[in-house]
Amino acid sequence: MSELHLYNTATRSLEKFKPINPGKVGIYLCGATVQAPPHIGHIRSGVNFDILRRWLLASNFDVNFIRNVTDIDDKILHKAVHEEMAWWAVAMKYERAFTQAYAALNVMPPTYEPRATGHITQMTQLMQILIDNGSAYAPGNGDVYLEVRKLASYLTLSNQKLDDLQPADDADLTFKKDPRDFALWKAAKPGDPSWPTPWGPGRPGWHVECSAMAHAYLGESFDIHGGGLDLIFPHHENEIAQSQAAGWGFANTWMHNAWVTTSGEKMSKSLGNSLQVVEILKKVRGIELRWYLGSAHYRSMLEFSFEALEEAAVNFRRIEGFLKRSSEVLGKNVEPVISSSFADAMNDDLAVPAALAGISESLRLGNTALTSNDKKGIETSASEIRGALSILGCDPFDEVFATSSSDDQSVLDGLVALALQQRAAARERKDFASADAIRDQIAALGVILEDTPQGTRWSLS
């Protein structure tokens, strides 16, 4: 069996994964800043790292998965004014939207989901450490800044040089020692929410919450830190700066998922090209959207189109159809099995596309076995496919995807069976006109029939 290798952004290379504590993995994923409903780019990140998590679990690791919610920032405050709601109501509204989207796509709830506003104490402690050791300064206006020029290793993740950065146009040097120093803490402005600190009332800057919360739940050093590519700079760079200036080792492996793009461009609200998860879910099921988002390699840009989405959905239904037919023929749901080819692909930096090629092969063999009623062959293929789908979070037998209640189901089963008896009788007497009429009529109601050597099977369209 191969061993897990992951691409580490920090070293720009594929590395063999070595957990700090044998058998355990600590992961921190930058979750949502809850200031708008999630679009499919946000949820792709959730899906990609959920696949990582499921693979680690399947590889017998004990996974501590922390995904934060940043529930206080400039945009949330702006949105609160715009929507005429309290800032905390805005944050909760969109946090729920994210939670619903994660659930619809079968993204496992994190081990813990810390909110920034619940960790002001930890942030204050971190800032105190940084001020005490001279890494940060409070110039007296209520802000606290990190002095980036003092850090020898600053910008190593993004491989940039401090002097090459374009200084922000609006950098205010009244209090900052260097325009590139960033705010750990922002002094309270009238009307803004604030929390007391030794340096005055204020609210967190963007980056400090992740350092404080990662430390709180994962310790000074942990295994994997993840997020979108666009977080490399400044967010992750600044997290490293704060944490390492405090003397913490911080993350060993940095993983970044690529974006969902439209017309080659990153999704964003300002471009008007963002696609909300709730909108897409009107066209395909959650499991199908997940299949689509998870099917590309996590480090590759995924160029969104409705055609590609539909193609992925059709492809998934084909696999799903095989599993359902298999369970009918075998009279049971097969147990998931991880094939060695699937394991090899996943161990190679989560090479889902390569894994998918293996699923196609199993599907072909499985369908052939189904035709020849080779029960052993059916079970082997179905098990391997189900095993792969369970890691990808797309197992159609997973109870989270169950749609109708068993009561409704039994009524439906009975009614369709009645129609099938009528049609079978018509076919028996070679009255194909009547048989086809029955098929057409129930097709109009959304029930699709397929005649097989084992009899007629039906499914909802």
Added chain:
RNA sequence: GGUCGGAUGGCCGAGAGGCGAGGCUCAGGACUGCAAAUCCUGCUACACGGGUUCAAAUCCCGUUCCGACCUCCA
């Protein structure tokens, strides 16, 4: 200006010196009362120009085009 990524068949999407990834579409065939489903066969691509090599989509040099980040971003 600095940093990072990309360009692969009609479409989607892997690969990273040699063994035609895979899927979708399309065409033909098998099976079938018909349909559906399924299987089989066919469709041999790597932005451009040089170079290295027995061998290049892959490595090197150059070019074009596209995108991202540079303190709001998944």
